[in-house]
Amino acid sequence: MTEMDPHDEEMDRFLLRSMKAPVPALPSNFDKQVLRAVNRNSDMVERYRRILFIAYAVVSAVTSVVIMRSAGLDWWPILGIVAPVTVITAALSTWKTKRARVEPSEA
Amino acid sequence: MDDDSQLVARAQTGDQKAFAELVRRYRDRVFRLAVSILGKEFVPEAEDVAQEVFLKIHHSLQSFRGEAQFGSWIYRITFNHAVNVKERARFRSPHVEETALREVASSSPGPEKQTEAAQRDRFLEECIQTLPELYQSALRQYYWLGTGIGEIAESLDVPENTVKSYLHRARKLLHGMLKERGISCD
Numbered sequence: 001m002t003e004m005d006p007h008d009e010e011m012d013r014f015l016l017r018s019m020k021a022p023v024p025a026l027p028s029n030f031d032k033q034v035l036r037a038v039n040r041n042s043d044m045v046e047r048y049r050r051i052l053f054i055a056y057a058v059v060s061a062v063t064s065v066v067i068m069r070s071a072g073l074d075w076w077p078i079l080g081i082v083a084p085v086t087v088i089t090a091a092l093s094t095w096k097t098k099r100a101r102v103e104p105s106e107a
Numbered sequence: 108m109d110d111d112s113q114l115v116a117r118a119q120t121g122d123q124k125a126f127a128e129l130v131r132r133y134r135d136r137v138f139r140l141a142v143s144i145l146g147k148e149f150v151p152e153a154e155d156v157a158q159e160v161f162l163k164i165h166h167s168l169q170s171f172r173g174e175a176q177f178g179s180w181i182y183r184i185t186f187n188h189a190v191n192v193k194e195r196a197r198f199r200s201p202h203v204e205e206t207a208l209r210e211v212a213s214s215s216p217g218p219e220k221q222t223e224a225a226q227r228d229r230f231l232e233e234c235i236q237t238l239p240e241l242y243q244s245a246l247r248q249y250y251w252l253g254t255g256i257g258e259i260a261e262s263l264d265v266p267e268n269t270v271k272s273y274l275h276r277a278r279k280l281l282h283g284m285l286k287e288r289g290i291s292c293d
Contacts, residue, residue, distance in 0.1 A: 004275075007279075007282055008275065008278055008279070008282075010282075010292050011278040011279075011281060011282045011292055012278060013292075014292035015246070015250045015278065015281070016250055018227065018228055018231050019231075019246075019247070019250040019251045020250075020251070021147055021251060023251070023252055023253065024138075024142060024147075024150045024153070025135075025138075026134055026135065026138050026154060026157065027154075030134055030154075030157070030158070031127060031130050031131055031134065033158060034130050034134075034158055034161045034162070035123070035126075035127055035130070037158065037162055038126070038161070038162060038165045041162060041165070041166070042165075
């Protein structure tokens with residue numbers, strides 16, 4: 001510390017004496033609590049993301065079908081366009097979810 | 108052992124172990140900083156602050172670009188969050204009632220001295236509460252938690268000399284306030 005004047009020194013001693021109190025500590029399972037809360041949060045975010053993605057996909061597919069039908073396209077070509085896109089998207093989404101579930105346990 | 112930036116990079120890719128290691132490294136320092144801002148009466152709130160800080164960190168880890176040190180980042184988040192919590196907690200700020208002081212006085216030897224000391228400590232705490240947040244934190248970390256100047260400087264993101272000057276100014280202000288109330292520092 002820098003050089004103290006008498007008042008400062010007196011106050012320093014007073015504070016050391018008066019502010020002395022047991023030092024609190026975090027519970028020993030604090031880390032586990034944090035990690036549990038983090039996982040809970042991540043699961044919720046993931047669930048919302050999935051719901052949002054599925055809703056977006058459904059709306060897009062329906063809109064596409066409506067537009068193609070109004071353009072005079074028959075059902076079979078529409079199915080030929082929409083079905084592969086839907087299957088690929090669903091497969092990608094499932095694969096991503098599975099990978100996300102496996103990764104934390106591997107780490 | 109990995110340094111912080113390596114751990115952060117791993118945690119950003121979803122590595123839970125790296126994040127757990129960051130929590131282990133910073134848990135006590137984050138808690139000490141939070142409790143130094145909130146004060147002795149709000150230890151459970153400081154625990155909550157520490158937990159919420161790590162949740163925030165986990166949530167915004169992707170946006171951390173490493174321009175600042177990870178430590179400075181987490182301390183800044185802790186400081187701001189603790190100050191916000193303190194603002195809310197102030198409305199239900201617990202204080203020592205006169206009856207409690209009387210109980211202390213009647214239950215142990217030297218009742219007058221005990222009451223006097225309890226009253227003086229209460230006044231001191233009230234005076235500390237009126238100081239700027241940075242002074243309060245530096246004071247509590249130094250005099251209550253026994254933290255070194257270097258670590259206080261790191262947690263408040265200021266040079267060591269600034270911490271010394273915070274402490275000096277805080278002592279000066281407190282001395283004036285206590286003198287005004289007729290409380291002796293002997």
